[in-house]
Amino acid sequence: MVTRYEVKLLHRRQVAEHTMEFTLEKPGGFEYRAGQFGDLVLPAGSGLDESHAKHGFSFVSAPFEDTLRMATRMRESSAFKQAAARLPEGSRVALLALWGSFTLHKNTRTPALFLTGGIGITPVRSIICQALHEDSGHEISLIYSNRSPEQAAYHAELQQLSREHPRFHYLPVFTASQGHVSAQTLREHGGDIARSICYLSGPMGMVKDMRALLVEAGADEDHIRTEEFEGY
Incomplete structure (x- = not known):
């Protein structure tokens, strides 16, 4: 309604x-x-x-x-x-x-992996902050890609949250100096990808590319959830 x-x-x-x-x-x-x-x-x-x-x-x-x-x-x-x-x-x-149904899964025994870039962070920030506030028990990993730290919204806050909450793992990727996120990046920093529910958010083209990377890295396609933004 x-x-x-x-x-x-x-x-x-x-x-x-x-x-x-x-x-x-x-x-x-x-x-x-x-x-x-x-x-x-x-x-x-x-x-x-x-x-x-x-x-x-x-x-x-x-x-x-x-x-x-x-x-x-x-x-x-x-x-x-x-x-x-x-x-x-x-x-x-x-x-x-x-x-919207781009919301955190209920089973706390299943890890969550968020993969996003740029403005795709907006629903992710909401989900992660709420889960940490509730002490939900989920193991949460976030890989957040931007060209530079200056373009990464909420970067400092996410760093602080990762220091305060052992179950939250945050990897910022700055492509101008580090290169783009790869399947190897996901395997090394994405936790247990095969078991995880994976969340992608952002412009349609980015979501499509990130989905392919997740599958290459070993994610279960049935466990990938997306939120595609219009107007970007």
Whole structure:
């Protein structure tokens, strides 16, 4: 069921090079599962017509947190993103929710491997933070690829979480200096891939390439779950 919420844009901030995070107030009683997403609808004053004023975003915030956060890679060619960047803090926006089944599996005896790059980190950050907050017991590995540390959203936070939680293993890969993620990278740093539920998120082309790498590294194709982003 789709529900419309009228919420306030509290603030926005740059969380990585060319990546903007938007913080919204959380409506009373609003519940969602980590990894799900909603549509952000800009007001009429944004200058966009109705057909261009809506865009879907995963929640980067975790359900236990007090606000809702969404993040996106900014592009000059996107009228929606440019309008969102100009929207004054305190403006009222609409949120249409709730969709998505890209959520953490229940069986804590089965490891989780997250493989993503760039803006694909948004639902992953939500899932991992919620699991660690709940002390769920899952063994979680994250391999996160970006061209440089400056382009890696939430990199410092993920490093800190990996230091604080022995069950969370984080490998950042910076392709400008280290090269691209390979099947060998996955075999060495992805935990028990053959047993793991593997999660891929990001633009369609990246998800397709990463799926092939996972299979090459020994993942069970039936255990690969994906969330493909549109508009990138």
